[in-house]
Amino acid sequence: MTAAVFFGCTFIAFGPAISLFLFTIAREPLRVIFLIAGAFFWLVSLLLASLVWFISVQISNKESVSQQKGLLIFGVVLSVLLQETFRFAYYKLLKKANEGLLALSQEETMPISIRQLAYVSGLGFGFMSGAFSVVNILADSVGPGTVGIHGDSQHYFLSSAFMTMAIILLHMFWGVIFFDGCEKQRWLAVAAVVVSHLVVSCLTFQNPQYISSLVPTYIIILDGIWAFYTAGGSLRNLKLCLTCKDKDFLLANHRPR
Amino acid sequence: MVNNAEDVENNMDQQQANTSPEPIQQPQEAPVTRVRSRGGSGAGAGDGGGCDSGGGNGTSPEQNGQPPAAHPARVVETEEEEDEEMTLKYGAKHVIMLFVPVTLCMVVVVATIKSVSFYTKNDGHRLIYTPFPEETDTVAQRAVNSILNATIMITVIIVMTLVLVLLYKYRCYKVIQGWLFLSSLLLLFFFSFMYLQEVFKTYNVAMDYFTLAIVVWNFGVVGMICIHWKGPLRLQQAYLIMISALMALVFIKYLPEWTAWLILAVISVYDLLAVLCPKGPLRILVETAQERNEPIFPALIYSSTMVWLVNMADTDRPKRNSTEAAPPQQQTQESVESPAPSSPSQDDGGFTSSWISQQQHRLGPLQSTEETRREIQQMPSARPPLEDDDEERGVKLGLGDFIFYSMLVGKASATASGDWNTTLACFVAILIGLCLTLLLLAIFRKALPALPISIFFGLVFYFATDNLVRPFMDKLALHQFYI
Numbered sequence: 001m002t003a004a005v006f007f008g009c010t011f012i013a014f015g016p017a018i019s020l021f022l023f024t025i026a027r028e029p030l031r032v033i034f035l036i037a038g039a040f041f042w043l044v045s046l047l048l049a050s051l052v053w054f055i056s057v058q059i060s061n062k063e064s065v066s067q068q069k070g071l072l073i074f075g076v077v078l079s080v081l082l083q084e085t086f087r088f089a090y091y092k093l094l095k096k097a098n099e100g101l102l103a104l105s106q107e108e109t110m111p112i113s114i115r116q117l118a119y120v121s122g123l124g125f126g127f128m129s130g131a132f133s134v135v136n137i138l139a140d141s142v143g144p145g146t147v148g149i150h151g152d153s154q155h156y157f158l159s160s161a162f163m164t165m166a167i168i169l170l171h172m173f174w175g176v177i178f179f180d181g182c183e184k185q186r187w188l189a190v191a192a193v194v195v196s197h198l199v200v201s202c203l204t205f206q207n208p209q210y211i212s213s214l215v216p217t218y219i220i221i222l223d224g225i226w227a228f229y230t231a232g233g234s235l236r237n238l239k240l241c242l243t244c245k246d247k248d249f250l251l252a253n254h255r256p257r
Numbered sequence: 258m259v260n261n262a263e264d265v266e267n268n269m270d271q272q273q274a275n276t277s278p279e280p281i282q283q284p285q286e287a288p289v290t291r292v293r294s295r296g297g298s299g300a301g302a303g304d305g306g307g308c309d310s311g312g313g314n315g316t317s318p319e320q321n322g323q324p325p326a327a328h329p330a331r332v333v334e335t336e337e338e339e340d341e342e343m344t345l346k347y348g349a350k351h352v353i354m355l356f357v358p359v360t361l362c363m364v365v366v367v368a369t370i371k372s373v374s375f376y377t378k379n380d381g382h383r384l385i386y387t388p389f390p391e392e393t394d395t396v397a398q399r400a401v402n403s404i405l406n407a408t409i410m411i412t413v414i415i416v417m418t419l420v421l422v423l424l425y426k427y428r429c430y431k432v433i434q435g436w437l438f439l440s441s442l443l444l445l446f447f448f449s450f451m452y453l454q455e456v457f458k459t460y461n462v463a464m465d466y467f468t469l470a471i472v473v474w475n476f477g478v479v480g481m482i483c484i485h486w487k488g489p490l491r492l493q494q495a496y497l498i499m500i501s502a503l504m505a506l507v508f509i510k511y512l513p514e515w516t517a518w519l520i521l522a523v524i525s526v527y528d529l530l531a532v533l534c535p536k537g538p539l540r541i542l543v544e545t546a547q548e549r550n551e552p553i554f555p556a557l558i559y560s561s562t563m564v565w566l567v568n569m570a571d572t573d574r575p576k577r578n579s580t581e582a583a584p585p586q587q588q589t590q591e592s593v594e595s596p597a598p599s600s601p602s603q604d605d606g607g608f609t610s611s612w613i614s615q616q617q618h619r620l621g622p623l624q625s626t627e628e629t630r631r632e633i634q635q636m637p638s639a640r641p642p643l644e645d646d647d648e649e650r651g652v653k654l655g656l657g658d659f660i661f662y663s664m665l666v667g668k669a670s671a672t673a674s675g676d677w678n679t680t681l682a683c684f685v686a687i688l689i690g691l692c693l694t695l696l697l698l699a700i701f702r703k704a705l706p707a708l709p710i711s712i713f714f715g716l717v718f719y720f721a722t723d724n725l726v727r728p729f730m731d732k733l734a735l736h737q738f739y740i
Binding site for chain 1: 349676681686688722732733738
């Protein structure tokens with residue numbers, strides 16, 4: 001419960017996301033705007049889910065612990081489904097906006113491609129989701145206290161930070177796969193994203209036993225490989241990129257893909 | 258752009274100025290000083306105080322010595338296409354140019370609220386504008402008190418705005434300038450002194466009065482110079498952000514809770530009415546300023562590019578980005594033009610006899626004299642619109658908007674029990690509201706109120722997050738469930 005814990009957990013949770021933001025998004029105003037819009041959509045979905053949960057709690061029996069837990073689980077599942085619905089809604093909105101802009105500008109290429117939008121919106125969802133999950137915990141970690149003094153797990157902060165990092169990265173991967181699935185009408189990919197999200201959330205139900213929740217979550221991060229292939233990557237591309245021989249990559253700043 | 262006088266509350270020495278929310282608007286060039294032409298020499302007169310936005314002026318670039326009849330349609334078309342794309346790209350750039358200062362202001366306010374407890378402590382002091390206390394016995398009484406407080410505050414704001422508009426209309430510029438001068442003096446010296454004091458108290462920094470006096474004096478004087486006269490753009494922007502943050506902090510401290518929310522709601526409605534209704538004071542202000550081709554007082558507007566001063570002479574070379582471009586261009590232009598009308602005896606220069614006869618046939622016999630040649634040389638030749646034209650054309654946002662946005666987020670972080678979630682939600686909501694407002698600005702191209710959409714979203718998200726999302730997220734965090 002010191003500055004070390006605070007900074008450590010902050011960097012674990014947000015490090016990859018912030019570096020992605022700084023290196024790929026911060027310079028392009030359009031991408032920043034779509035990132036914030038993505039965060040907004042996630043927020044609205046959370047609002048709706050909380051509304052439903054709140055109403056259901058008010059009409060339920062507040063004494064019974066098991067009922068409350070059941071309602072909470074229901075809330076989580078509903079929230080996941082709503083998030084994915086809003087991801088789809090954002091996709092539709094972006095398609096319409098892009099088409100409108102294309103028609104207006106009579107240009108051959110759009111200023112921002114749907115793949116970039118997929119990445120940016122996924123990251124926006126991830127940022128907001130991670131922030132809402134972990135910022136209060138981080139704020140508490142600066143203050144005095146002893147972790148787990150009542151018998152809870154001592155690794156609360158660390159596990160929260162790792163879980164948040166996983167969720168942010170996963171949202172980004174899911175965004176890419178989801179949008180690609182919607183573009184190519186491959187509803188199996190879309191369903192896989194929804195199922196994957198549900199699995200990750202449900203894994204956290206076991207949470208003080210971090211082995212059974214964190215480890216599978218990190219295995220699900222292998223979704224990232226699927227997202228990589230969906231976004232057009234391949235082993236060859238990777239090799240060219242890493243050896244700085246890929247001309248497309250080197251010129252990436254000058255051309256929308 | 259419209260000016261707002263700032264509201265400076267001080268329950269100690271009765272001095273007041275008024276803040277009204279300001280519409281944001283695309284920059285209005287003082288055409289007198291518009292040295293660089295967008296391919297049209299008549300641009301100065303043509304702009305005539307209109308809001309010039311990403312598009313062409315509609316005048317096709319003038320061509321030296323050639324009849325423009327053949328080309329205008331196509332030129333205007335390509336200009337329009339370029340306009341749309343540039344509008345999109347530069348529209349996004351303008352949005353970011355406003356996101357950054359708004360974010361900075363909010364960050365300063367939230368950081369101060371979270372660390373310096375002075376601004377959240379209730380000393381029982383109130384402003385003279387909000388005399389009714391909110392610590393009452395019944396909820397009904399509290400509601401009534403807050404409504405009364407909000408009414409008084411809004412009335413004061415409306416009266417002040419009307420006074421300002423009247424003064425502007427009857428050209429009492431000295432009075433307005435004196436008023437603004439005094440209010441920024443108060444902000445830069447007194448409020449920043451108070452702020453520093455509280456920060457030192459919080460961090461237990463011992464500082465003697467002499468050092469403090471030197472620091473505050475320098476801060477204040479440089480601020481006054483930057484805001485009311487000339488200064489580096491970034492410094493001016495930084496000062497404007499700082500005084501907005503200071504003002505927001507004062508509001509957060511001295512306005513009781515329900516009053517603050519009510520005032521925010523009512524002032525958005527007022528902003529909407531004042532800017533959009535034909536008889537609204539702010540609209541009158543904007544239109545008067547446009548008629549007179551004057552920029553509205555730079556002390557109250559945050560501008561993302563250099564503000565064009567009315568009396569900027571051509572002879573002195575100020576370090577403004579855009580005017581730098583102009584003189585070299587005219588010089589290169591002249592140097593490019595001069596080889597062309599060389600003496601036809603030595604070298605046709607392509608002016609073959611058939612071409613000459615064709616010209617004479619079309620335009621009648623031409624006789625170029627010294628004077629006509631010089632005149633033509635001085636006309637700008639056809640060239641594509643300058644790349645950095647739109648970058649120079651920034652966006653302006655009134656300081657009142659900064660103040661109220663920061664006030665909302667600061668109040669959210671001060672009073673919400675959901676802490677950071679609520680603050681984050683309000684922050685994102687305000688940014689999205691600003692984005693939508695700028696989108697509308699790009700579509701409608703006239704002064705628009707910047708408060709309503711953002712404040713509406715901010716309020717909705719504040720109350721929703723505080724009452725609905727917070728218990729949900731708390732429960733989730735307790736069990737460490739992730740959604």
